[in-house]
């Protein structure tokens with residue numbers, strides 16, 4: 001078996017206090033350019049993978065997860081020790097799905113991001129240099145390219 005086919009996939013925060021496993025991801029993986037994800041990550045955009053709740057589990061350090069609930073009701077979880085961004089959840093989202101930060105994954109995966117979302121809020125200094133579809137807001141919003 002090739003390394004990139006090893007399952008479950010494993011991930012952890014920067015300090016290693018929080019560890020998780022993912023059996024299977026859905027095929028939805030987007031780069032989010034909204035201003036809140038940008039600040040949450042301290043980066044040009046955030047990349048989230050998705051898994052059904054029963055295919056995702058915290059292995060260690062779940063007690064280190066802290067939640068920040070923004071004014072619009074979205075919840076972002078992060079490590080209380082190293083500050084790593086871990087998950088995102090929108091009140092309008094599916095409750096049976098976990099959106100986790102792809103940057104915390106240690107396993108190699110063959111899946112690739114398939115969209116840029118909230119491009120309408122993109123940082124002025126960040127240029128998108130690939131051919132993935134771009135949406136003004138979420139995936140169901142106006143398509144830019």
Ligand SMILES: [Zn+2]
Pocket residue numbers: 013014015016017018079080081082083084
């Ligand atoms: Zn940590």
Ligand SMILES: [Zn+2]
Pocket residue numbers: 032033034035036037038046118
């Ligand atoms: Zn976002």
